Amino acid sequence: MMTAQEFLAARERLGWTREHVAAEFDLTPAVVEAWERGTVKIPRGISRDLRWRVAAEEQQAVLAASGLPECTEAAKFDRIVESKDADAIIAASDAYIAHVDVCPVCVARREYALRFGPPLPEFPMPRGARLVAWGAALVDRLPRLLRPPSGPAGQGRWMGLWFGACFSALAVGIALLFSVSVLTRGGAANWWRDVVTPILVVIPGYFIGFYLAGAAYDALRPIGHRFVGYVLRWSLGGAAVYGTIAVLMPLIEHKPYSLRDAPGFVGLLTGFWAIIGAVLWVKDRVTGKLPKQAT
DSSP: OOOHHHHHHHHHHHTOOHHHHHHHTTOOHHHHHHHHHTSSOOOHHHHHHHHHHHHHHHHHHHHHHHTOOOOHHHHHHHHHHHHTOHHHHHHHHHHHHHHHHHOHHHHHHHHHHHHHSOOOOOOOOOHHHHHHHHHHHHHHTSOTTTSOOSSGGGHHHHHHHHHHHHHHHHHHHHHHHHHHHHHHTTOOTTTTHHHHHHHHHHHHHHHHHHHHHHHHHHHTGGGTTSHHHHHHHHHHHHHHHHHHHHHHGGGTOSSOOOGGGHHHHHHHHHHHHHHHHHHHHHHHHHTTOSOTTOO
């Protein structure tokens, strides 16, 4: 937690007025004044944000005094960030990350800042964003063969992993609700098997199925804007997800099940998602979201 004295020092170090702080965090100047008097506690998220900004400002001052040249490409990205255009930031971030790792100017400035500047605290992010960053760090630890490439080339596989995580979390939530329902009604002694077994099967199934769907999405990227691309992406995605679940179904069902039943089940849902893809292509075509050469 940041004290009133620390807040005042941070505000002055950044060269901000009370009105600037209020505008930056969508508050009233009266709230900022109360922080400085110590009558209102400064929120933890804002404390983290200000500490990071002060450290970044001090690093920039160290770099400015170093005499090292600035990188024009990095400066362009800084201007995009200052514009606060979320779509533009997302579009430019992958290229920027790839650039700073190979640019001699950026590498020299980063090493100098790490050596002579203050250490940067953890970048302030909302809890949801921190969860996403944690998930991305886990994906980066995957074997190279399974790790999705950064940028558009791996977009489908990244989406597949996130969908797998979301659907798995949903499955766990449903299982917990089922468990509570069974316990309140005094279920059978081995009721937990009906909960644990499907979860142990469904979660890997979701990740495998959605990853394969993402791989199909990436493989079809060259024709992704065309009608056939839309249809194939959605139909093959449906086939990957539901086909995986169909293969694993015998491990979940407590009654005789034959894989001969799977083709009809998967085929029906694949056709359904092919229709969805066709409808979405028409919608994007009508609304002008497709390139003019899309056919």
